[in-house]
Amino acid sequence: MALSRFAQGPATAAQPESQALLGELQVCDPPGDPLEALLERNRGFSRAWQAMSRESDPVKRLKLKTEFFYGGCQINPQALNEGQRPWAALLSCADARVAPEFVFASGSGELFQVRCAGNTAFDDAVASMEYAVSVLKVPLIVVLGHSNCGAVKAAMGSDPLTPLLEGLVKPIRASLVSGDSLSQAVQGNARYAAGLLPARSAVLKQAQASGALTIRSAYFDLATGLVTVN
Numbered sequence: 247m248a249l250s251r252f253a254q255g256p257a258t259a260a261q262p263e264s265q266a267l268l269g270e271l272q273v274c275d276p277p278g279d280p281l282e283a284l285l286e287r288n289r290g291f292s293r294a295w296q297a298m299s300r301e302s303d304p305v306k307r308l309k310l311k312t313e314f315f316y317g318g319c320q321i322n323p324q325a326l327n328e329g330q331r332p333w334a335a336l337l338s339c340a341d342a343r344v345a346p347e348f349v350f351a352s353g354s355g356e357l358f359q360v361r362c363a364g365n366t367a368f369d370d371a372v373a374s375m376e377y378a379v380s381v382l383k384v385p386l387i388v389v390l391g392h393s394n395c396g397a398v399k400a401a402m403g404s405d406p407l408t409p410l411l412e413g414l415v416k417p418i419r420a421s422l423v424s425g426d427s428l429s430q431a432v433q434g435n436a437r438y439a440a441g442l443l444p445a446r447s448a449v450l451k452q453a454q455a456s457g458a459l460t461i462r463s464a465y466f467d468l469a470t471g472l473v474t475v476n
């Protein structure tokens with residue numbers, strides 16, 4: 247499989263076709279620091295988001311969105327059929343308004359993602375990030391909370407929840423600080439999950455210690471479309 251070739255890393259990928267494929271898969275990689283690249287792309291998204299919010303005509307909103315999102319790079323789908331080499335990973339909320347491809351103006355194959363309500367570091371999320379870092383060589387994980395997060399709201403409240411939802415909000419409740427506003431709680435929850443990733447995974451901890459991996463938490467404001475690192 248193509249992925250098993252990448253597991254060895256580019257330095258040991260002997261076949262020329264592997265190097266050629268790797269080049270194709272990395273054609274949209276931003277130069278420089280991946281965190282700065284995410285934030286720069288988000289600033290562009292934010293400008294489009296705010297322009298769309300001022301436009302009442304849905305067709306014109308779509309035009310604004312299309313002009314913005316289709317101005318970027320796109321990896322050849324034939325290469326994506328053979329493998330993936332994402333340059334950043336997101337642990338983000340399942341919320342329908344928080345799709346990382348939109349928020350960070352990225353195409354297929356660029357962002358590895360785990361999404362669940364409340365962006366918590368549950369078992370399979372940590373395992374997925376281990377895969378992203380150890381096999382796909384992803385250098386950056388961002389845990390992305392967002393304004394008006396329903397999962398964090400549920401964790402702060404006392405409404406009865408199903409047993410599975412109780413399990414989902416349990417790690418969010420562990421991150422809560424008394425007196426916090428919702429936005430403070432969202433940011434605290436993202437920081438908490440970002441801290442849990444290396445705490446729960448020797449693979450992630452080692453990658454972070456070696457400098458091969460950066461883990462950060464961030465906050466997406468739905469009103470402005472802007473992401474801030476916290």
Ligand SMILES: [Zn+2]
Binds near residue numbers: 339364392
């Ligand atoms: Zn949410």
